[in-house]
Amino acid sequence: xxxxxLSPRRRDALGALxxxxxxxxxxxxPALHLDDPTYRYERVRVTAGEGGVAFxxxxxxxxxxxxxxxxxxxxxxxxxxxxxRHLARNHTVLADVYAxxxxxxxxxxxxxxxxxxxxxIDGAVYEPTTLANRSRVYVVANGTVYEAGxxxxxxxxxxxVYRNELSLRPVSPSTALAGVARDAEGVPTPxxxxxxxxxxxxxxxxxxxxxxxxxxxxxxxxxxxxxxHRPVIRSDWIETLLVLGAPAAGLVVLSRLRGxxxxxxxxxxxxxxxxxxxx
Numbered sequence: 042x043x044x045x046x047l048s049p050r051r052r053d054a055l056g057a058l059x060x061x062x063x064x065x066x067x068x069x070x071p072a073l074h075l076d077d078p079t080y081r082y083e084r085v086r087v088t089a090g091e092g093g094v095a096f097x098x099x100x101x102x103x104x105x106x107x108x109x110x111x112x113x114x115x116x117x118x119x120x121x122x123x124x125x126r127h128l129a130r131n132h133t134v135l136a137d138v139y140a141x142x143x144x145x146x147x148x149x150x151x152x153x154x155x156x157x158x159x160x161x162i163d164g165a166v167y168e169p170t171t172l173a174n175r176s177r178v179y180v181v182a183n184g185t186v187y188e189a190g191x192x193x194x195x196x197x198x199x200x201x202v203y204r205n206e207l208s209l210r211p212v213s214p215s216t217a218l219a220g221v222a223r224d225a226e227g228v229p230t231p232x233x234x235x236x237x238x239x240x241x242x243x244x245x246x247x248x249x250x251x252x253x254x255x256x257x258x259x260x261x262x263x264x265x266x267x268x269x270h271r272p273v274i275r276s277d278w279i280e281t282l283l284v285l286g287a288p289a290a291g292l293v294v295l296s297r298l299r300g301x302x303x304x305x306x307x308x309x310x311x312x313x314x315x316x317x318x319x320x
Contacts, residue, residue, distance in 0.1 A: 082235040084262040089214035115161035133206040140173035167209035
């Protein structure tokens, strides 16, 4: 059986390499994140179809996770959504907001603490709209809104204003999904990597978009925190000791190799370069 013992020359060369690595300890030791927790992010695909905007595999995500916080009443939403269900039945609700001209406008609702762009009920998706009804005409006098014809006599009034009604308008699930998605380029790198490849790792708790991320191939994924691991080293002083101790250990190794390892320049000499430059 051949011997695996290193020759003195190779052993000294290996010792010199180890010494250089130890001297560079202040650079590579912090990069190991030994005293930082590890956060692993994963993805689940979001689709738009007959069932609305939904997860391709709902069992893969943590409980109470919805496809998008901008689409309410969908997925694992805990809201009763009684107000939205009322509007979805083709009803309207008067709002204390007025417009200078009649007509329908789309825009996000702000109901209590929630602000959203779409509503999904029983697989159907709706877009919030406000309708300034032409039949509900009002005027403003002294800062007070009156129905047309009810303003006090002799008081100057503004032009006609129209009271808004809140309603829902059906839209396609694909339109809603495209409307709430974010591009992968605009999120932190570990989140973008999770959306693109399936897994992303970070050493800090990142803010994950609570809405689908659109990747370069046109697919949509909801990224979520899948796991968190404690630091390998739970004391900051241990990493500090490694950062300071590694160069010291490198100097010790170099001192032992002094006189046995030398760096030799093997490039062309100045005389050779001078001769090459002569005509």
